[in-house]
Amino acid sequence: MHWTEARDLVRKWREDNVRKSSELIEIWENSLKDKVHKLGDEQYQVLEQVCVGALDCHRIDVAEYCLKKLMAQFKDSSRILLLNAMELEAIEMYDDAIELLDALIKRDATNPAPRKRKIAILRSQGKTVEAIKELTVYLKRFAIDQEAWQELSDLYLSEQEYGKASFCMEELILHNPHNHLFHERLAEIKYTQGGFDNLEQARAYYCQALKLNRNNMRALFGLYLTAYSIATSQKCVSAKKKEAHNLMSFAMKRISQR
Amino acid sequence: MASTLHKTITTVGLIFIFHAAYSAAQHRSYLRITDQEFTSLPVDIVVQGILSLFLTMYGVMYIAGDFKEIRATEELQSKTWETQRNLPSFYCFNHRGKLLRPHFHQ
Numbered sequence: 001m002h003w004t005e006a007r008d009l010v011r012k013w014r015e016d017n018v019r020k021s022s023e024l025i026e027i028w029e030n031s032l033k034d035k036v037h038k039l040g041d042e043q044y045q046v047l048e049q050v051c052v053g054a055l056d057c058h059r060i061d062v063a064e065y066c067l068k069k070l071m072a073q074f075k076d077s078s079r080i081l082l083l084n085a086m087e088l089e090a091i092e093m094y095d096d097a098i099e100l101l102d103a104l105i106k107r108d109a110t111n112p113a114p115r116k117r118k119i120a121i122l123r124s125q126g127k128t129v130e131a132i133k134e135l136t137v138y139l140k141r142f143a144i145d146q147e148a149w150q151e152l153s154d155l156y157l158s159e160q161e162y163g164k165a166s167f168c169m170e171e172l173i174l175h176n177p178h179n180h181l182f183h184e185r186l187a188e189i190k191y192t193q194g195g196f197d198n199l200e201q202a203r204a205y206y207c208q209a210l211k212l213n214r215n216n217m218r219a220l221f222g223l224y225l226t227a228y229s230i231a232t233s234q235k236c237v238s239a240k241k242k243e244a245h246n247l248m249s250f251a252m253k254r255i256s257q258r
Numbered sequence: 259m260a261s262t263l264h265k266t267i268t269t270v271g272l273i274f275i276f277h278a279a280y281s282a283a284q285h286r287s288y289l290r291i292t293d294q295e296f297t298s299l300p301v302d303i304v305v306q307g308i309l310s311l312f313l314t315m316y317g318v319m320y321i322a323g324d325f326k327e328i329r330a331t332e333e334l335q336s337k338t339w340e341t342q343r344n345l346p347s348f349y350c351f352n353h354r355g356k357l358l359r360p361h362f363h364q
Contacts, residue, residue: 058356090351124352
């Protein structure tokens with residue numbers, strides 16, 4: 001692969017927020033490593049990206065290389081120190097990582113990144129309950145952090161706290177009312193939770209997700225299953241049963257069209 | 259995208275605008291020399307100015323790049339849950355990547 005192609009691909013992954021770490025490292029070693037100086041100012045972003053990807057694949061040698069290059073350019077930058085802490089995390093030196101992160105928080109209390117890393121450390125240590133507690137404290141201070149709401153929803157799901165997880169998803173929908181994925185996700189949580197009222201809500205959210213993106217296959221299947229459960233539920237009155245059957249045939253038709 | 263035709267149209271339009279402006283300046287200096295009172299610009303200069311403005315606008319629209327979809331949902335249609343659920347600031351490195359590492363291409 002030519003280095004300009006590699007640069008464009010890597011940039012696309014960076015902008016679209018794709019986690020393809022092993023592919024990224026492969027591209028880095030085959031085509032980008034020797035040409036990185038040709039990228040101009042973009043090279044530092046690429047180095048940061050490759051560094052995180054290398055940690056993800058546990059390629060500490062690659063991460064060290066990138067980190068050294070970045071250190072030479074930006075001494076004492078908190079963003080680089082954060083990468084440093086991530087490296088410590090990857091080699092499981094959690095106490096040192098936390099010490100470094102605490103120093104970073106002390107240096108700039110308004111910087112959310114080190115606080116988030118501390119929560120990630122708790123998660124990778126398997127302390128989900130503590131992570132949830134820390135994250136709720138964090139969200140009291142940084143209530144507009146969408147990533148954090150999403151992470152909290154994830155953590156609650158792993159603890160089977162569906163009610164709380166759906167609250168986080170509602171918060172995300174308030175932030176992005178046009179994103180079909182959040183509607184779909186909330187509907188999935190409601191469907192998993194079960195019970196007639198929740199199923200009704202799941203149906204509404206699946207419909208909204210489909211309204212925003214008519215090609216969302218997962219939402220179509222979800223809508224079919226939800227409508228099926230509503231139709232076979234004992235609490236369902238006959239008027240609603242008919243509506244559920246209509247929805248089922250609508251979803252089936254759309255699915256078979258694809 | 260930006261064809262030579264549209265680039266030519268824009269350039270011609272800009273030249274005409276400058277020409278109109280120059281003519282207007284010339285007209286003012288002519289009036290000053292002949293000691294006449296300024297009432298309004300001659301019709302041909304006004305018409306030239308307005309027409310060349312529209313010409314330039316037409317050309318620039320094609321040069322400036324593609325239009326963006328006005329509906330907010332359009333941009334999110336191609337997004338998948340795979341990229342939406344990916345949260346870089348909460349990455350955990352304590353996963354199978356460590357054990358699978360020898361099997362990666364090196």
